[in-house]
Amino acid sequence: MTKSAAPPLAIETRQATKIYGSGNTEVVAMLDASMQVRQGEVIALLGPSGSGKSTFLTAVGLINPPTSGQILIGGRLVLDGPTAHGNLRTFRRRHIGFIFQKSNLIPFLTALENVQIALQLNGETPRAARRRSLELMDYLGVSDRADNLPSALSGGQQQRVAIARALANRPSVLLADEPTAALDSERGRQVMELFAQVAHEQSAGVIVVTHDHRSLDIFDAIYEMEDGKMQRQLQNSQAATDTR
Amino acid sequence: MNLAIKDIRHNVGRFALTTVGVGMLLMVVMGMGGIYRGIIEDATLLIDRVGADLWIVQRDTRGPFAEISRVPPNLVHRALAVPGVQSAREFVYHTVQRERDGKPLRIAILGLSWPTDKGEWIPLTAGRPLAQSHFEMIADKTLGLALGEKITLGKETYTVVGTTSSMISSSGDGLGFFSVADALAIQFDVPGEAVRLERAARETRGQRRELSAKLPSLLENVVKPAAELPQIARPQVSAVMVTVAPGASSQQVTNIISAWGDVSVFSRTGQRELLLKGTVEKVKRQIGLFRVLLTLIAAVIMALILYTMTLDKIHSIALLKLIGAPNTTILGLILQQALILGTMGYGVAYVLGRQVFPNFPRRVILTDGDLLQLAAIVLAISIGSSLLGIWKALKVSPNEALS
Ligand SMILES: Nc1ncnc2c1ncn2[C@@H]1O[C@H](COP(=O)(O)OP(=O)(O)OP(=O)(O)O)[C@@H](O)[C@H]1O
Ligand SMILES: [Mg+2]
Numbered sequence: 059m060t061k062s063a064a065p066p067l068a069i070e071t072r073q074a075t076k077i078y079g080s081g082n083t084e085v086v087a088m089l090d091a092s093m094q095v096r097q098g099e100v101i102a103l104l105g106p107s108g109s110g111k112s113t114f115l116t117a118v119g120l121i122n123p124p125t126s127g128q129i130l131i132g133g134r135l136v137l138d139g140p141t142a143h144g145n146l147r148t149f150r151r152r153h154i155g156f157i158f159q160k161s162n163l164i165p166f167l168t169a170l171e172n173v174q175i176a177l178q179l180n181g182e183t184p185r186a187a188r189r190r191s192l193e194l195m196d197y198l199g200v201s202d203r204a205d206n207l208p209s210a211l212s213g214g215q216q217q218r219v220a221i222a223r224a225l226a227n228r229p230s231v232l233l234a235d236e237p238t239a240a241l242d243s244e245r246g247r248q249v250m251e252l253f254a255q256v257a258h259e260q261s262a263g264v265i266v267v268t269h270d271h272r273s274l275d276i277f278d279a280i281y282e283m284e285d286g287k288m289q290r291q292l293q294n295s296q297a298a299t300d301t302r
Numbered sequence: 303m304n305l306a307i308k309d310i311r312h313n314v315g316r317f318a319l320t321t322v323g324v325g326m327l328l329m330v331v332m333g334m335g336g337i338y339r340g341i342i343e344d345a346t347l348l349i350d351r352v353g354a355d356l357w358i359v360q361r362d363t364r365g366p367f368a369e370i371s372r373v374p375p376n377l378v379h380r381a382l383a384v385p386g387v388q389s390a391r392e393f394v395y396h397t398v399q400r401e402r403d404g405k406p407l408r409i410a411i412l413g414l415s416w417p418t419d420k421g422e423w424i425p426l427t428a429g430r431p432l433a434q435s436h437f438e439m440i441a442d443k444t445l446g447l448a449l450g451e452k453i454t455l456g457k458e459t460y461t462v463v464g465t466t467s468s469m470i471s472s473s474g475d476g477l478g479f480f481s482v483a484d485a486l487a488i489q490f491d492v493p494g495e496a497v498r499l500e501r502a503a504r505e506t507r508g509q510r511r512e513l514s515a516k517l518p519s520l521l522e523n524v525v526k527p528a529a530e531l532p533q534i535a536r537p538q539v540s541a542v543m544v545t546v547a548p549g550a551s552s553q554q555v556t557n558i559i560s561a562w563g564d565v566s567v568f569s570r571t572g573q574r575e576l577l578l579k580g581t582v583e584k585v586k587r588q589i590g591l592f593r594v595l596l597t598l599i600a601a602v603i604m605a606l607i608l609y610t611m612t613l614d615k616i617h618s619i620a621l622l623k624l625i626g627a628p629n630t631t632i633l634g635l636i637l638q639q640a641l642i643l644g645t646m647g648y649g650v651a652y653v654l655g656r657q658v659f660p661n662f663p664r665r666v667i668l669t670d671g672d673l674l675q676l677a678a679i680v681l682a683i684s685i686g687s688s689l690l691g692i693w694k695a696l697k698v699s700p701n702e703a704l705s
Binding site: 112116121122147148149150151152156158159160162163164165166167171174175176178179180184207223 | 303305308309311312313615618621622623624625626627628631700701703704
């Protein structure tokens with residue numbers, strides 16, 4: 059495996075640090091966190107509660123810029139500390155799929171519309187958006203609840219709709235914060251496999267925060283956070299590039 | 303996918319109530335404008351309907367509508383002698399307040415100069431113009447007198463032979479049309495006892511004069527009715543209305559009459575101005591002030607409603623930003639809701655107003671111009687009042703979707 063043959067980087071963070079508050083209420087949520095994710099790689103991020111996993115993920119997702127350090131997406135410097143290079147919102151819409159720790163749907167839109175809107179915001183026609191949304195929801199087993207409002211769905215169903223929304227625009231970066239917490243183990247496994255499939259088919263970089271140790275075999279690399287610090291911990295049997 | 307409508311549908315009951323509230327507020331604004339139009343219309347209606355070219359009134363008064371004017375009835379003949387005058391009529395106008403069925407009844411009494419004027423020009427809703435010189439009247443429907451009904455005023459009883467609608471004096475009282483003689487009889491009605499006292503007083507005054515001692519027969523006259531005594535002036539009329547002959551110059555006629563020392567003369571537009579500038583001006587400013595205040599209040603209330611509506615969905619807005627919705631989407635969401643609220647509120651105001659305004663004590667006239675103007679104002683406050691919500695929405699960070 060020569061270095062030049064390795065797929066390009068999908069995600070790169072360099073010494074990303076996030077400090078909340080100031081003075082004696084100061085919290086260092088993330089300290090010099092660096093990570094490289096190549097296209098097609100699926101990364102697991104472990105760590106105890108409060109260790110900074112969500113902070114890291116929202117920084118990579120261009121939602122919550124770091125206090126210092128750099129975030130590069132597709133090799134392009136997007137965030138240099140809190141300074142944005144380009145329109146973050148457009149960047150998020152085109153390139154990033156995000157699945158939140160808590161399911162996060164728009165309450166006045168039906169399940170289908172919640173998925174559809176992400177596509178329509180990106181310029182899809184309503185028809186095409188609807189077709190793709192139904193496909194994804196069908197795969198995730200929630201198409202029968204397509205016309206229900208989120209309030210009428212179970213936690214797991216809501217989470218699957220949110221997953222469909224994150225995948226809708228075929229993002230090159232997929233970030234998932236405990237996506238399977240509300241799912242049974244079989245569904246959880248299926249979702250993890252879907253992420254791997256997305257990574258391979260769309261050459262996307264995928265980071266998944268998880269506590270579910272049973273699915274760890276799916277991941278190409280495992281990182282662990284501890285008190286805001288990032289460590290590449292266990293390496294799966296082979297590097298992602300070797301498995302293909 | 304229209305987010306504004308989806309959100310409204312999600313909270314349809316609350317939105318409907320809000321719309322009705324805003325609508326009722328706008329209805330009051332609309333009604334204020336209508337009342338203002340109604341006051342102007344009512345004030346000038348008589349002048350326009352009567353259709354005289356010139357009004358001859360007591361010197362230096364602004365009568366007969368804005369204040370009392372008294373001119374002798376023979377002024378009609380003087381006016382007729384002026385070259386270029388086609389016709390001249392007496393005009394008698396005063397308001398009486400009587401009791402009827404225990405309720406106060408205000409009638410603006412207008413005398414028609416029988417027989418030249420039988421009231422053919424009056425737009426009747428039922429019945430006919432006056433057909434005899436006495437004891438008939440035409441009543442406006444606001445007086446509550448039906449066709450054929452009889453009413454006693456002074457010593458005589460009058461029968462309603464015709465009815466009108468919306469014939470109202472500048473102070474809002476319904477008009478009653480009588481012959482001039484009847485109108486004067488109602489105005490100068492004196493009880494029998496008062497007549498007897500007056501005759502006794504005349505006799506006493508007469509006895510004190512040397513003349514009556516020389517000519518005792520003079521004293522016999524004191525018991526005669528006032529109308530038969532040349533020394534006592536005939537009851538005076540309010541004004542004389544002049545119609546200028548076609549082709550004659552109304553300015554020339556005016557010049558001749560204004561040279562007479564005892565009267566002033568006004569053109570029809572002059573009369574209108576007198577009323578609008580004098581009587582209506584204060585009402586106009588008062589209502590104008592109310593309109594402005596109510597419009598401001600409506601704007602503030604709408605701004606608060608739109609702001610709370612924005613706060614209610616701030617999480618969704620943050621989420622929309624998070625998944626990359628551009629500002630135009632978010633701006634559109636709030637602006638469209640503001641416009642929907644404004645438009646529907648206006649619709650409620652219009653529909654409700656149509657039902658309610660006819661029951662107002664004063665006439666409410668909705669002109670197309672006023673309706674359009676209010677629509678433009680509502681549009682402007684809808685946009686203006688959404689600014690607070692838009693400002694809040696644009697300020698919110700996508701981060702807030704995560705909390
Ligand atoms: N907005 C904030 N203001 C202040 N401190 C914050 C904020 N968000 C997170 N923190 C702090 O930063 C630290 C890391 O939080 P973070 O949410 O990243 O942890 P996490 O690893 O995702 O935990 P969990 O597994 O419970 O979700 C915690 O100590 C938390 O209290
Ligand atoms: Mg977390």
